[in-house]
Amino acid sequence: xxxxxxxxxxxxxxxxxxxxxxxxxxxxxxxxxxxxxxxxxxxxxxxxxxxxxxxxxxxxxxxxxxxxxxxxxxxxxxxxxxxxxxxxxxxxxxxxxxxxxxxxxxxxxxxxxxxxxxxxxxxxxxxxxxxxxxxxxxxxxxxxxxxxxxxxxxxxxxxxxxxxxxxxxxxxxxxxxxxxxxxxxxxxxxxxxxxxxxxxxxxxxxxxxxxxxxxxxxxxxxxxxxxxxxxxxxxxxxxxxxxxxxxxxxxxxxxxxxxxxxxxxxxxxxxxxxxxxxxxxxxxxxxxxxxxxxxxxxxxxxxxxxxxxxxxxxxxxxxxxxxxxxxxxxxxxxxxxxxxxxxxxxxxxxxxxxxxxxxxxxxxxxxxxxxxxxxxx
Amino acid sequence: xxxxxxxxxxxxxxxxxxxxxxxxxxxxxxxxxxxxxxxxxxxxxxxxxxxxxxxxxxxxxxxxxxxxxxxxxxxxxxxxxxxxxxxxxxxxxxxxxxxxxxxxxxxxxxxxxxxxxxxxxxxxxxxxxxxxxxxxxxxxxxxxxxxxxxxxxxxxxxxxxxxxxxxxxxxxxxxxxxxxxxxxxxxxxxxxxxxxxxxxxxxxxxxxxxxxxxxxxxxxxxxxxxxxxxxxxxxxxxxxxxxxxxxxxxxxxxxxxxxxxxxxxxxxxxxxxxxxxxxxxxxxxxxxxxxxxxxxxxxxxxxxxxxxxxxxxxxxxxxxxxxxxxxxxxxxxxxxxxxxxxxxxxxxxxxxxxxxxxxxxxxxxxxxxxxxxxxxxxxxxxxxxxxxxxxxxxxxxxxxxxxxxxxxxxxxxxxxxxxxxxxxxxxxxxxxxxxxxxxxxxxxxx
Numbered sequence: 001x002x003x004x005x006x007x008x009x010x011x012x013x014x015x016x017x018x019x020x021x022x023x024x025x026x027x028x029x030x031x032x033x034x035x036x037x038x039x040x041x042x043x044x045x046x047x048x049x050x051x052x053x054x055x056x057x058x059x060x061x062x063x064x065x066x067x068x069x070x071x072x073x074x075x076x077x078x079x080x081x082x083x084x085x086x087x088x089x090x091x092x093x094x095x096x097x098x099x100x101x102x103x104x105x106x107x108x109x110x111x112x113x114x115x116x117x118x119x120x121x122x123x124x125x126x127x128x129x130x131x132x133x134x135x136x137x138x139x140x141x142x143x144x145x146x147x148x149x150x151x152x153x154x155x156x157x158x159x160x161x162x163x164x165x166x167x168x169x170x171x172x173x174x175x176x177x178x179x180x181x182x183x184x185x186x187x188x189x190x191x192x193x194x195x196x197x198x199x200x201x202x203x204x205x206x207x208x209x210x211x212x213x214x215x216x217x218x219x220x221x222x223x224x225x226x227x228x229x230x231x232x233x234x235x236x237x238x239x240x241x242x243x244x245x246x247x248x249x250x251x252x253x254x255x256x257x258x259x260x261x262x263x264x265x266x267x268x269x270x271x272x273x274x275x276x277x278x279x280x281x282x283x284x285x286x287x288x289x290x291x292x293x294x295x296x297x298x299x300x301x302x303x304x305x306x307x308x309x310x311x312x313x314x315x316x317x318x319x320x321x322x323x324x325x326x327x328x329x330x331x332x333x334x335x336x337x338x339x340x341x342x343x344x345x346x347x348x349x350x351x352x353x354x355x356x357x358x359x360x361x362x363x364x365x366x367x368x369x370x371x372x373x374x375x376x377x
Numbered sequence: 378x379x380x381x382x383x384x385x386x387x388x389x390x391x392x393x394x395x396x397x398x399x400x401x402x403x404x405x406x407x408x409x410x411x412x413x414x415x416x417x418x419x420x421x422x423x424x425x426x427x428x429x430x431x432x433x434x435x436x437x438x439x440x441x442x443x444x445x446x447x448x449x450x451x452x453x454x455x456x457x458x459x460x461x462x463x464x465x466x467x468x469x470x471x472x473x474x475x476x477x478x479x480x481x482x483x484x485x486x487x488x489x490x491x492x493x494x495x496x497x498x499x500x501x502x503x504x505x506x507x508x509x510x511x512x513x514x515x516x517x518x519x520x521x522x523x524x525x526x527x528x529x530x531x532x533x534x535x536x537x538x539x540x541x542x543x544x545x546x547x548x549x550x551x552x553x554x555x556x557x558x559x560x561x562x563x564x565x566x567x568x569x570x571x572x573x574x575x576x577x578x579x580x581x582x583x584x585x586x587x588x589x590x591x592x593x594x595x596x597x598x599x600x601x602x603x604x605x606x607x608x609x610x611x612x613x614x615x616x617x618x619x620x621x622x623x624x625x626x627x628x629x630x631x632x633x634x635x636x637x638x639x640x641x642x643x644x645x646x647x648x649x650x651x652x653x654x655x656x657x658x659x660x661x662x663x664x665x666x667x668x669x670x671x672x673x674x675x676x677x678x679x680x681x682x683x684x685x686x687x688x689x690x691x692x693x694x695x696x697x698x699x700x701x702x703x704x705x706x707x708x709x710x711x712x713x714x715x716x717x718x719x720x721x722x723x724x725x726x727x728x729x730x731x732x733x734x735x736x737x738x739x740x741x742x743x744x745x746x747x748x749x750x751x752x753x754x755x756x757x758x759x760x761x762x763x764x765x766x767x768x769x770x771x772x773x774x775x776x777x778x779x780x781x782x783x784x785x786x787x788x789x790x791x792x793x794x795x796x797x798x799x800x801x802x803x804x805x806x807x808x809x810x811x812x813x814x815x816x817x818x819x820x821x822x823x
Contacts, residue, residue: 021538028622043542043709134610134706140441206611206705243806256803270801358542359620359708 017041021358025054029132029362032372036349036361043357048350052343055376063336068094068303071336073164078321078338079374081124084117084153084165085316086374091166092247093312093323095297097305104249106170106295111249111286112183113156113165114314115279119190120149121317122272122279129269129366130201133210138200145193148186155182168303170296180287187280187287194276202270211266215352215364218263225351226344229319230271231368235263241315248314252289253282265367272369302331318342318369338377342370390676414507418495426642427457429694436695437702467631472536475628479534484629484636487527491643493520498650499575501660501683503675506575513574514566517651518559521606524644525551531637532625543624546614546709553716554605554612560724561598564731565591565655569756574651578659580756582666586764587658591734591771594727594778596656598720600696603648605716607641610701614709649693653686657693660686718786723778730777734770738763 019040025033033054039047059078063071075090076083088110095102123146130138150160155176157163165171201207217227222235232239240257242250258274260267307329313322319341326335345368352364396405431446431453438445446453471480497513499506510516525548532544565588566572569580581588589596605612614624621627626637653659660682669678707715738759742750751758759767 019538021542029620130705134613135704136610137437137441137702140443144442200703201705204705206707209711210705210708238804238806240806254805256805258801259804260801267801274801274803357708357710359614359706362620 018046023361025051029128030365031128031370034346034365034370034372034375036365038358038361040358043359045353045356045358045361048353048361050346050349052346052372052375055372057377059377060336060338063333065332067331068305068333069168071333072166072168075323076162076164077373078340078377079121079316079318079342079371080161081371082117082121082317083161083163084157085114085121085314086321087164087166088114088248089312089314089316089321089323091168092314093310093325094168094303094305096312097308097310097325097327098303100169100297100299102170102297103294104291105174105293106297107249108286108290109171109175109295110166111253112283112290113153114248115282115286116149116152116183116186118279118317119276120146120153122276123149125272125317125366125369126197129363129369132362132366133207135201135204135207138197141193141197141200145190148189152179152182152186155179167296169299170294174295180290183283183287187283190280191277194273198273202273208266210359210363211269211367212264213262214265214356214360215367216262216264217348217352221351222263222348225348227319227348228341228344229315229317229369230268230275231319231345231348233258234260234268234271236260241313241320245313247312249286249289250282253285255282255285265363268367304329304331313339316341318371318374319345321374338374340374340377342368342372343375346370346375410504411507414504415496418500418507419492422492422495422643422646423639425646426639427461429642429646430460430638431457432694433698433701436698440699440702461635464635465632469632470628470630472628474536476534476536479530480628481633483527483531483534484633484640485527486530487524487640488636488643490520490524490527491640491647494647495643495650497574498647499578499654499659500650500686501679502575503679505660505679505683505686509573509575511571511573511576514562514572514577514651514655517574517647518555518562521644521647522551522555524640527637527640528625531629535625535628537628539621539623540625540627543614543621543627546621547608547625550608550612550614550712550716551606553713554602554720557598557716557720557724558602558606560721560728561595561602562655563724563728564595567731567735567757568592569655570753571755574654574659576755578654578661581658582661584756584758584764585663586759587656587661589656591767592656592727592731593771594723594774595731596652598724598727599652599656600693602716602720603652604697604700605712607645607648607697609641609645609697611704611706612712613701613706614712645694645697646690649690649697652693653689657689659689719782722785723782726778726781727774730770730774734767734774737770738766741766 021038021040022035023038024030024035030036035051035054037049037051038045057077059074062074066074072087072090076087078086094100123142127139127142127146130136130142153163153165154160156179157165157172217225217231217235219235219237222232222237227235228239236259238257238259241247242253242255243257255278258271258278260271305325305327307327309324309326311322311324313320320339321341322339324335324337324339325333328334349364349368352368353361356364393405393410396409400409434456435445435453446456449455449459471477494517496507497510497516499509528547528551529544532540532542532547535541565577568584568588568591569577571577571580577588608614614620626634629637662682662685665681665685666678669675669681735757738750741747742763748760748762750763751760
């Protein structure tokens with residue numbers, strides 16, 4: 001990785017027109033412990049380097065020494081904002097490797113809950129993104145909606161944020177009694193709340209001038225870097241794992257993919273807002289079609305996938321989160337590798353930021369929607 | 378009822394007589410009485426800063442669907458006191474490489490600059506003014522611009538890059554917005570024909586009108602540049618939390634930090650007070666004079682006027698809070714654009730238009746028995762017809778300035794944002810489509 005040359009002594013700083021600004025790891029808007037080293041000319045960014053690893057926990061290595069069922073809770077902590085989505089990619093990989101038939105009810109509940117999680121994650125993104133650009137009130141409004149989802153999670157999984165949602169082969173238990181009523185109440189209230197946020201931001205002159213044309217990435221560049229999720233669709237590339245390789249019950253759902261035109265911050269903002277609406281649409285459909293029956297497949301005492309390797313990915317809120325799993329036939333995986341969407345999306349940061357001002361760097365970090373738990377693992 | 382209120386007012390006269398027994402009249406007029414007033418104002422402003430934060434937190438909570446401070450005292454009313462105690466007992470930390478003396482003194486400059494301005498603000502008639510100097514408004518502009526110095530020194534001496542960036546931003550911002558602020562006041566001064574703030578208020582009283590109706594453009598420019606001058610959102614770039622951590626006061630803690638806080642809120646009060654005095658009639662309110670002073674209740678007149686002044690002040694301050702919790706923050710270059718491309722040109726246009734309007738009214742006066750001007754003794758006193766003419770001219774000014782600005786800025790990107798607003802398109806991909814559909818629309822639909 002390219003290293004920014006850091007001027008250390010006072011004299012070099014005073015002589016050169018550039019200033020090196022160390023942003024983070026303790027900074028209000030680097031969304032965790034990201035350290036960005038900026039080289040500034042005035043306030044214009046002329047060079048930039050990311051320093052990551054402050055949250056490294058060695059998750060992939062830990063996974064090599066755990067049983068397959070024991071790894072799942074670690075996976076929930078990858079992207080702690082979207083624990084439900086992350087957990088799903090692990091259990092589905094193991095299930096598909098073992099060719100387990102998961103009951104349809106579990107698939108539908110997984111669809112509903114991961115889409116709820118997508119909304120929760122996007123709401124937190126909206127809250128922090130708006131806060132980075134200075135609109136404080138949207139933060140608390142968005143968190144109010146997210147609270148409703150977290151309440152559903154708490155009743156279903158027993159935890160608000162740090163939930164361990166899935167088990168290999170299905171779910172730990174069926175949906176709680178008022179689950180459908182709670183979700184229905186949420187999806188009924190949600191659209192008008194979302195419209196409310198749009199009135200504060202979408203037409204706001206200041207919001208427009210802070211986001212339109214900021215951090216533009218072309219479709220070709222986005223594909224070259226390997227962006228995924230809303231960041232890719234904001235550039236107008238129609239790619240969504242839910243459509244391309246349907247998992248859970250997405251094959252039965254009717255929904256659309258929002259696409260941006262210019263690939264700037266504003267497009268990514270619109271794409272995420274529309275994704276929340278589409279997520280709501282999926283939840284409504286899944287609730288209507290929700291079948292009865294068991295939520296757990298029969299599982300052997302010890303989970304031992306056959307020898308071989310397997311890659312499976314799902315469309316997480318941040319992008320395509322994948323799992324590459326190599327099994328040697330024992331009760332512990334031989335090698336596990338995560339495809340972390342945040343890390344790959346972060347690679348676009350330098351290209352997006354060069355030539356912009358310090359204030360835009362903050363907006364661009366916000367629009368990439370990164371989570372350091374997943375970048376550092 | 379009235380008699381009871383008068384009984385309450387008796388101590389003021391009593392104190393005045395007591396002072397006259399103790400000191401010579403000159404000492405009382407020029408030393409003792411101002412000292413009492415200064416003490417009162419400083420106390421009240423300090424209390425305002427404490428409870429202004431409480432008010433702001435409550436108002437923001439109301440806008441954000443939450444409760445705000447509720448724990449300390451009933452409805453959290455003792456929260457400001459708890460905060461003050463916390464701040465005063467904190468460690469006064471000085472960074473290793475900081476320029477110690479400058480670092481120590483910068484907050485005092487900020488506070489002094491903010492507080493000195495209160496000496497010329499007319500809170501009420503008669504004893505509600507500490508001193509009425511004939512260059513009052515110039516004094517306000519001059520002293521409040523010293524506040525920039527505090528920010529620059531604080532940012533520079535902290536030896537922190539964030540603080541330095543904050544200081545650079547604030548110096549550029551405050552210097553350029555001061556120009557717009559000063560220019561915007563000129564229109565109103567043409568009507569008042571004086572720089573004394575009491576004089577401006579008196580002129581509005583004599584004309585029985587608030588200058589905001591003659592000068593809508595000037596009022597708007599003044600408000601916007603006043604918010605920018607105070608570093609309040611959406612112009613809070615020098616301390617932009619999400620970018621510069623805390624801007625120029627990043628390295629300050631405890632008491633010195635609270636001094637900056639005090640200065641910010643006091644400066645906010647100053648700008649609001651000037652806006653109220655120059656554009657919203659100050660303490661002048663219709664009918665107050667007739668019900669009090671005209672019937673011989675002098676002190677009651679002063680106190681009721683003071684109440685009206687405070688009410689108007691709270692109205693302007695509410696606007697400050699409202700904007701802060703509604704709008705996102707501008708970027709640094711956009712802020713400069715607004716200052717130089719929008720506010721300063723419109724302030725200049727406003728001066729020209731106001732001058733033309735006054736010239737027109739004077740020229741029309743006496744033309745075919747058409748009487749517009751009553752008298753030009755202190756301020757410009759217009760007759761009913763003259764007022765209507767002037768108000769129409771003011772509204773016309775809004776349109777003319779708007780049109781001119783649109784013409785100046787019509788090419789700029791920021792001006793055409795509404796037309797740049799796009800919608801995203803929705804694509805219904807076929808299920809199980811394995812590969813990436815190249816770029817956007819055509820390919821994905823096909």
